[in-house]
Amino acid sequence: MEDKLTDRIYTARIGDITFKKIVSCGPKTPIFEAAIKMAEQKTSCLFVKDELQGYLGFVTDITLRDEVIAKQLSASLPIETVMDKNIVSITPDAYVYEAILMLFSKKSRYLLINDQGNYVGFLSRNRLLSEQAESPLVFIQSVKSAVNTNDLKLKWQKVPHIVAQLLNRGVHAKIVNEVVTTIADTISFKIIEEVIAKLGPPPAKFVFMVLGSEGRKELSLKTDQDNAIIYEDTPEDKRAAVRTYFLDLATQVSDKLNHVGFVYCDGDYMATNPNWTHSLSHWKYNYKNWIEEALPEAAVKFAAFFDCRAIYGDLSIMESLRSFVDEELQKPIEKFYVYLAKNALLYEPPLTYFRNIRTQKIHKKEVFDIKTAMTPIVDLARVYALQNRIFQKENTGERLKALKELGIFTEQQFNDLSQSYYYLMGLRLKHQANLIINHQSVPNNFIEIDTLSKIEKVTLVEIFKIILNFQSGIRMKFTNTLG
Secondary structure (H helix, E strand, O other): OHHHHHHHOOOOEHHHOOOEOOOEEOOOOEHHHHHHHHHHHOOOEEEEEEOOOEEEEEEEHHHHHHHHHOOOOOOOOEHHHOOEOOOOEEOOOOEHHHHHHHHHHOOOOEEEEEEOOEEEEEEEHHHHHHHOOOOHHHHHHHHHOOOOHHHHHHHHHHHHHHHHHHHHOOOOHHHHHHHHHHHHHHHHHHHHHHHHHHHOOOOOOEEEEEOHHHHOOOOOOOOEOOEEEEEOOOOHHHHHHHHHHHHHHHHHHHHHHHHHOOEOOOOOOOOOOHHHEEEHHHHHHHHHHHHHHOOHHHHHHHHHHHOOEEEEEOHHHHHHHHHHHHHHOOOOOHHHHHHHHHHHOOOOOOEOOOOOEOOEEEOOEEEEEHHHHHHHHHHHHHHHHHHOOOOOOOOHHHHHHHHHHOOOOOHHHHHHHHHHHHHHHHHHHHHHHHHHHHHOOOOOOEEEHHHOOHHHHHHHHHHHHHHHHHHHHHHHHHHOOOO
């Protein structure tokens, strides 16, 4: 029965749940009147609605306690002075798991249901979670309430079991990625908060961003830290102190992440590296340089930093950087795309001339590197996304979908690439979870050929053919050569 309950979360849609009725008041309503309305309607959440602008925010029992009573505010003040402006909405046809992950990532407790422009009700995060009492998503709530870094470390150690449990139930690898990423984001967020509490308030607005696979929300269980910090431009006399603060923040966050299980990055793509903690104008200069230099190593750096996502701080800084890069990409930069395309051709799928899987020997075992096998799809999707200025899609799957919608890929090509990618991802996650749980060993990306079934081997050969095919397409398009 438990399995049925847990499975339902990945097929159940928001529309399958009974919504709560929206109770609202205007922004100028006095706080005490709003409280009377909440009492009369027996609701713990009151939405603030402006006839012209729609929903502006909401207040809860906790708002009244923390913002009014605790601060001894006058109850005659308008409700808009204490409301939470973090309004999140979703459509009834969205999946329940999407809604829960959205509430965690947007750090909100309430969700308005928007049915084709009409707000038909709302749901609370607790309500959604209680619907899924056995779900791994409830685990994210427990991560949020972890008390210290050791506690977070214990939580992260449970993640392989959650991954194995989801994959064994046939849950799509994309969903598993999202669950792992949301847990990792929650851990990072807690750690950043903890360090800031110790260091004192930041001297300038900033964002802490993650790069690479975490930036794409495609975390596996073998994961290192890839992160960077952008802080707002500050006056000359404050620059040294501001920089010192953020490098200190980066170091302490990095040490704690390493303790939890996100190991230091070999390539030093971390905010602790002074190259990757900088002011916004310096970051703009970095991106401009990488694009204009059009050198192979610059293209590699740009690729890593294009897959970036803010997980903490002031998102407007990220927006400013994005719109700047968007403008730069509209200039004639053919050479830059050629290097990015060459990047996507660096790794060839492990196929022999006779269409068998090419292996390498490690500890006397025949293995192939599944991460390298997947890389061409990530790179392909990134090159095409960049060329078509698809910015808001961080995920390989989302990029492929956007490219299909633009007509760059046919339905068939989209299906081939996305199914191939997530098949490989599922295999990779299963392999890593198995190493951690059953062999108590460090996860890796080397899959033993003898552990695969005949069907898995045949499927892999087909997938590698698909990737080779796409690579020759990219070679023709960007480099005018088949060599």
